[in-house]
Each structure stands twice: as C-alpha cells, then as structure tokens.
Amino acid sequence: MKRLVLLLLAVFVLAACEDEDKDKKAAGAACAGAPAQMQAHPALPAGFPDAAGIHYTGVQQKGPTTVASGYLTETIGPAHDAYMKAVGNARGYKVTHDEQDAADSEVNFEGNGKSGQVKMVQECKSRTTVTITIRPA
C-alpha cells in the first residue's frame, strides 16, 4: 500500500511541474532583436527609481495609473535583484512583497503616495521584460 501511495504521489508531483517547465523552456531560447528604446529617459511619477541597466520602451497613462515598459539584458534572478535593490534603496519607497519563480518575478512597492508592482518576465536567454505599474496609494 505504501508503495502505491508513493507512486501516485510521484505522478502528482510530475503533473505539477508541467506548467513550470514550459516557462523555463521559453527563458532558455535565444533572444530575437531587442525592442526599440525610448528616445528620452522618462520621468516616472514620485521619483520612482530606475534599476541599473533598464532600457525603457514606452510609458502609458491609464487613467490614474502610469505603466512603464522596458527590459533588462539579464536573466530573471539578477533582474529581480536589480529592482529589489533599486526600490529598497529609493528614498521614501519600500518593498511590500516580492516573489521570484523560474522565469517571472514581482516586486511590489509603496511609498511617496504611490503603490504598485514591477513585473518581470524572462522572455529569452538574456533578456527580461519589465512592466512597472505605479498608481496612487
């Protein structure tokens, strides 16, 4: 009976890993050409900090909220660390929550009357896309 339970549990764990494997495969693929960068460096609301090496590709206003897009030429781990450091060291800001998975991560923040999230997805071997959402707290 114990063997049967162990066998079934192994199948259960394998099923759980299936989705994560797909993300890992995409993150391991070679990168195509990088998206066009913005001509000028955008000024984000409330002095929101830049991570070292960030390349901005666009900024949108969605009602009360600013959404900035960009990328880092890093894998997900260093990209996550870069934003943890940038937000953690920025005057008035603090990281409220963060999570890093195999190919994506989030750094949630608040401060200076704002709150939001830096969402990162490693889209290929050496590039991580960054989406920064900044809304009134």
Added chain:
Amino acid sequence: MRLAALALLAFVACSCGASGSKDVKPLLVVVNAPFSRTPYLGRTIENGVRLAAQQVAATGLRVDGQRYRLEVRTMDNGLSPAHAVANVRQAVADGAVAIVDEGTGVNASWRIAAKRGVPICIVFDGGSSLVDPQTRPNVFRIAPTDHGVAFRLAEYLIPKRLRIGILHDDSDYGTNGESELRKAFSENRSSVAVDETVPADALDLSPQVLQARRAHATALLVWGRPSTIAAAITAARSAGWNVPVYTPPTGADPFVRQQLANHPAWLNGLTFAGGRLTAEVGVAPFERFEQRYETAYGVDRVGVRTRSGAEVIEPPEIAMYAYDFVNLLAAALTHANSTDPAKVTRSLEEVTIEGANGDERSFNKIDHEGVVDDDVYFARFRDMTYAPVKDDPLSATLPRIPQTR
C-alpha cells in the same frame, strides 16, 4: 489530472487514519460569516477552512511536542456588525486560535481579538480601513482590496472614454467601494456622468438608472451587494437600455444569476473585477484544489443552466482564500512552536506557503494583504458563465476556468 487527484485522496485517506489517536488536542478556528443572509458566501468560506483543516490533520500538526487538530466552528454574523462583534467575543472567550472572517464588524471586533492576540483573517471584504499592520497588528486579509478593484476598474474604463454612471448602495460594502472609486476617478472626473447612492434593500432601481441614462452615461459601474447589481441590471434592461455594466467581485455572486435566470440575455456583457484564480505557473494547481474541494463538498451550483442545458457551477475562489489562510495558520503554529495566539499572530508575518493556485501566499511586518492590487483581473459574462476579457493585459493571459458540469 484524475490520477493526481486520486493520489492525493489516497494520501489523505492514509494519513487520516494515522492522526486519529486520542492524544491529539483540538485547536479552535472560528468562521465568522453571513451564513443566513448570504448563504453561498458563508458556506464557501466554511468549506475552504474545513478542507484545509482536514489536510492539516492528514499531514499532522505538532507544536511543542504535542499533536493538534484544527477544530472548525461556524458563527453566523447575519451581515450585522453587532452580531459579528458578539461572535468574536465568544470565539475569544472559547479560546480560538484564529478567526476566519467575512469582514463585517471587523472595525470593532479586531480590538476584542487583539486583547488576546487572536489573529483575524478577512477573506471577502476589501475595505481599505480594515487592515493596517501598524494599528491593527492582528488583522490580515486574503481577498482583493477595494482600493485595488477600484483603481484597476479606473485603469480599464477611463482609456475606453466611457461616461460612467456610478451606482453604489448604502451598505458598508457599497460605501467603502464608493470611497475608493472617488479616489480612483478623482483625476478624471469628466469620465463620471453621475454618482448616485441607492438603498441596499431596494427592489426597483428604475429611477436611479433612468437618472444615469438622462445624464448621458455610456456605462454603469454598480458597486454593491449582489441584490443591488441584479436590480440595476433589471432596471436597465427592462427599459431597453443595453448599457455595458461593470461591477466589483459581487457581480460574480450566484445570486445575481439566480435573480436574472428568467432573462439570461440580460446578464450577457456584465464585466466584473475579481482576484485572479490562477498563477503564472498555470491552471494545474487551481484545478487540483478545485478537485479536492469538489471531492469533499461537491460543486457550488449556481442554480442556472446555459442555453445548451449544462448546469452552471461557481469555481471556489473565496474558499481558496480561506483555505490558504488556514494553511498559513498551520505553518505559523509550527514556526512559533506555540499555540499562544499572540505568538501565532507574530509568526504569521514570517511564514510563506504555496497557495492553492500555486502562487506564494505570505504576510510580513509591513504588509498584511495576501492579494496584491495587480492580481485583480476582469471577466465578462456570456451564457451564464464568464471568461477573462481580452482587452486587459493581465486578463488576456489568463485561462478560462470551466464552469459547467
């Protein structure tokens, strides 16, 4: 997938036998919810708590050398703050180690629980004032916040250049929501055609809906109890006004569909904001949770059918929040190596679990919210079931959860 569910069942069944000995002491967990006034909400919270308690028993809970099981007790707050406070007083007097709460009355009840350090976790009400780690260190929440829902609605609707008629009812839920909507639309007031308060117990909202129409609203945003949402839709559609309707999570409450069961087309196009059910790892973890939930309690039947006759069910979203909190509680008990509620409350800021949807669930010293604002998505009804919208970046990435049997 079936094999995985079978494996888990076998595992639970084996483990249950092992933990049934007499030296296992009970630890009381109270569910304070509106079982009489909104039965679906109360029952689904209770089921989430019981499911997690069973699994905790299956894996075993050992604290300071003593084995424990979580004993679940329900208390009906009837949506009355006074009843909710009385329930919390009783729960604390009875030695509860934690309270899982729908949210009614927490503005008063948290103090009673705080005297003994008992943690309260809100799993439905998103009111911003309810949770503050500095002033209410024993209050936690796993549910979308009103702030997150209101701002996500503003981000979604304002770029569409709609003129929005805001209707909110005068319940605590409605007034808290209106307060957040006011902030979310404060820099874009030209997007708001009219902002009206309606009675929470009104059966006919025709005058208020007519007023919104006369103000040239091109969309309705209805923030209130399920009955208010159903009444607003009925008033608009029966007047021949096919205006798009947007709501907070209560739009997905089965009561709305039950009220509109005779006019299923009226529901088509209703868009609600809610907490995402699945995480980046995919749909598999939530499906496994849903299977465990169904095995234990059956499906949550909405009481309506699709055009093809399929029975519509409601995915166990709120149950998932309650389930995750109880698993966090078990982790905190182990981490604290104590059943002293005050120590458990502090430990809740230090533990992390994998939630039912595969995402991490945790709190910390500066944040007692278990659902971040950026996890609010939008779904739209068609034929009595809903699917994530395609014109919102987050929602467009989310899978449709099956809702028929």
